[in-house]
Amino acid sequence: MKNKNDAQLFEIGKLVVELSMIGGTDSNLDALLERMISVLEKLPQLRLQHRGAIYMYSPRNSPVRVAQYGLKLNLLQEDEDDPLHGYQTPFCKECISIRHTSPAGCHNLLILPLQNGLTNLGQVVLFADPKWTPIRSEFDFMTDLSRALSDIINRFLLGEVLRMREVELEESRADAIRRLGTASEYRDSDTGMHIMRMTAISVVIGKALGLSLEERELLSITAPMHDVGKIGVADAIMLKPDRLTPSEFNIMKSHTEIGGSILLGSDTLVVTAREIALYHHENWDGSGYPTGLSGEQIPVLARVCAIADVFDALVTARPYKEAWTLQQAIDWIKGQSGLKFDPAVVAAFDNALPEILRIRELYRDDVIDPHQVLHLPEIPCREVRWISWDENLNVGIASIDEHHRYLFDLTNDLINVVANRLGARELGRVLKGLGEYAVIHFSAEEKMMEHLGYEGLALQQVMHRHFLERLHEFKREIHENPLVAQHEILIFLKKWLVGHIRDEDSKLSVLV
């Protein structure tokens, strides 16, 4: 007997060392589970099958399946073919074996509790041969193993939390930069929407031009800064309702150089922001300002921003000018290919037009007209469609429907991050974008309701606020346990978005 214990201890030791090799660096819990199962298979006395799952408890004590091996991804845990369908995570402090019956059949499960001190974190569920009943020492072995696993999973969790914090730190820096850019624009247009549109348009043009993801991310942080130098231009000129005189125009032009002198620093963000601020009024043919650079001497991101900025300004009404029609603006920009603008960027602009027109709709600063007809080209759907748009969800107000479809897209982006295990970093980024866009949509929707004296406005405001509060809470929970919170966010989003649009927003059709 003593020999057997020694042999088991040796096996456990080997197993833990082997597992901990991957626990620290790998950001994928599925891989950890797979590895664990493959290591356990080396112990033939444990008659385990090639599948298993890890469950963790949410702050509300509901079990969430955060990893699986040999099972299909089943985020909503509604799939009846899933062998763990209806599984209730029994409470245990030591390894136990239970029978679980699902519509797919009867299963022999080994449950390994995961603990952090006295807190129950969750459990590892392993599938065993139906005819196998472990003996006492095998249970003890598995209980020891579960303690070691608890440590490994805790370490993994800590790594995810750290990555999340890192993203936040970066994001808060990018936010400070963006805010500075928006501040400069507030005098000129009162909502800051031009900045958002111009930035989003720059990014889609950048994509069509073939810029890398890193370059596009850089662009999305720095493009809002393009007119930061306007803080140095007197109100009398900035806010003048009439055309500027030539000397006033010269002062106005100095916003590029002022921007360049504000943005001093040597890291990539600041260097890029400076280039954009300095050169977004340079022309391809060398006729622009402040330096008269031409062609590829002009940094590419500045060439991209130039078109996005001019296009959005042309099609937006300002106190001193009427808006051009989309067609007029598009024709004009194409006509400037090789003159004012880089021909390659004009071509990219042309290719990205469907998305650009959509951005104009998504970030409007005027009141939505329920009767407006939109002629938006179809945008291809996102790859993993977890919540798919259903024509029944159409409210009948074109702009609002487009906003809702976009919220669905963003939710599908999030499922992409979770399903493809892209990690805490991407999760933080996508979630932030979703939260920001929800704020924009709610405010546009409420503005329209208020303008038209819609009765249900107060209720809608309460619901919208509740949604944002809930999202905020999740963001806090993500700091505690990103693995669990990401699943819960998805479930919440799906239920809330579909429910709210179907039950509340649908009533907006009376406005049409």
Ligand SMILES: [Fe+2]
């Ligand atoms: Fe400018």
Ligand SMILES: [Fe+2]
């Ligand atoms: Fe809505």
Ligand SMILES: [Fe+2]
């Ligand atoms: Fe709503």
